[in-house]
Amino acid sequence: MTERKIRVLVAKPGLDGHDRGAKVIARAFRDAGFEVIYTGLRQTPEQIVAVSIQEDVDVVAISLLSGAHGTLMPKVVNLLREKGADDKLIIGGGVIPDDDIPALKEAGIAEIFTPGTPTSVPIEFIKANVRQ
Amino acid sequence: MDLVQLVKEGNRVAIARLITRAENEDPEAIVALRQLYSETGKAFLIGITGPPGSGKSTLTDKVVKELRKRGKTVGVIAVDPSSPFTGGAILGDRIRMSDLALDDGVFIRSMSTRGSLGGLSKATYNTIQILDAAGFEYILIETVGVGQSEVDIIKTADTTVVVSVPGLGDDIQAIKAGIMEIGDVFVVNKADREGAERVVIELAQMLELNANMGDWFPPILKTVAVRNEGIVDVVDKIIEHQAYLTSSGELCIRRKERISNELINNILNKVSAKITDKLSEENFWDSQLDEIIENKRNPYDVIDRIINGILQ
Known part of the structure; x- marks a missing residue:
């Protein structure tokens, strides 16, 4: 058996057009040896879930800057559960107020990374928490 | 329920999981593939190859949509390169295929080459077997952006589509050995750009010089894939080539070669x-x-x- 690759979907839901952060994190994940699937801007939660399933990713990393994290992130978690694909690690990143983070974690987002976080932090988090 | 049965039924979570195991060379994948083998050999395999940025993903997206219009189910394997240094990869072909994600008649899988050099990944063959056993009628295989000699696709696909674009070089490029020899259908994409007609002429001149062509003369088609122009013709020619392969017995010969390889x-x-x-x-x-x-x-x-x- 060859070394198992960690596969990550970097997802950009919502209506904001800012994907520089998503691209930087995708690149950092690549350099960490992950296989990164990037699907571009303005994906619906349904599309993100369908892609996560077809690509059998270990991690769904959701980047969101539009302020709609409270709605869209839990929706991804719930749809994955509905489709029987709830063994994935789901993390979020973007401009997300500290006050909102507990509710997101409650909803099933494993961790939230806010601006200024070094890229090594989510990488280490993924390595430590990904399904075996 | 076991994975094999679920794959046969077209369960998407199961298909995806088995592909992952095949990619990781998990011995369990081989056990499952053994059981699935009797269900394979039904799908028709279309290879899409060409240089980076020539529009392979966009063309794939449009060809899939045209096949869907004709009522066919389609599996897609999109291969992108892995880093020679870290083994990591950015698999971005799906950016051009966003609205196919929710179509139940389509299953798209991105793969990294994981170090293979021929334009495909080692697991491509087994992934084809899985999608075939799951019942997809057509399987499109999009290679990495190729240079001149990454010709593994011809050993894999039934019909190979070679995508060119204007502005890549003079006519000596067209007579070099390598990928220009392997097309069953040639597509000149971005044909609204200057120089498209010249590429068509150069390809035609190259093809006329091929002595051992058999009965199929590869057509050269112009497309503007982003605007969906010329796509119907591309699909028509692919289907025509499929019919030719079947009636001439060439399909059997190609598949025998593939299995032998x-x-x-x-x-x-x-x-x-x-x-x-x-x-x-x-x-x-x-x-x-x-x-x-x-x-x-x-x-x-x-x-x-x-x-x-x-x-x-």
């Missing part, structure tokens, strides 16, 4: 792994290497001796 590759991989194991067991390496460096032995005798020892 696949068997040889797998046997060589296994044998080479065994030999590597064996050589690392015996620690004769160091002394032999020293003797070669000191010119006491020559490498050719050493090779013969080791091989004769293994083959006994």
Whole structure:
């Protein structure tokens, strides 16, 4: 058996057009040896879930800057559960107020990374928490 | 329920999981593939290849949509390169296929080459088997952006579509050996750009010089894939080529070659792994290497001796 690759979907839901952060994190994940699937801007939660399933990713990393994290992130978690694909690690990143983070974690987002976080932090988090 | 049964039923979570196992060379994947084998051989395999940025993903997206309009189900394998340094990869082909994600008649899987150099990944063949067994009627295989010599696709696909674009070089490029020889259908994409007509003429001149062509003369089609122009013709020609392959008996010949290649590759991989194991067991390496460096032995005798020892 060859070394198992960690596969990550970097997802950009919502209506904001800012994907520089998503691209930087995708690149950092690549350099960490992950296989990164990037699907571009303005994906619906349904599309993100369908892609996560077809690509059998270990991690769904959701980047969101539009302020709609409270709605869209839990929706991804719930749809994955509905489709029987709830063994994935789901993390979020973007401009997300500290006050909102507990509710997101409650909803099933494993961790939230806010601006200024070094890229090594989510990488280490993924390595430590990904399904075996 | 077991994975094999779920794959046969087209369960998407199961299909995806089995592909992952095949990619990781998990022995369980081989167990499942053995059981699925009797269900395979029904899908028609279309390869899409061409240089980086020529529009392969966009063309794939549009061809899939046209096949869907004609009521066909489609699996897509999109291969992108892996980093030679970290083994990581950015798989971005899906950016051009966003609105196919929710179509139940389509299953798209992105793969990294994981170090393979021929334009595909080692797991491509097994992934085709899985999508075939799951019932997809057409399977499109999009190679990495290729240069001149990454021609593994012709050993894999039934029909190979080679995508060119204007502005890549003079007509000597068209007569070089390599990917320009392998097309069953040629597409000149971005045909709204200057120089498209010249590319068509150069391709036509190249094809006319091919002596051993058989009864199929590869068509050259112009497309502007982003605007969906010319796509119906591309799909028509692919279907025409499919009919030609079937009626001429060429399909059988191609598939036999493919299976023969696949068997040889797998046997060589296994044998080479065994030999590597064996050589690392015996620690004769160091002394032999020293003797070669000191010119006491020559490498050719050493090779013969080791091989004769293994083959006994």
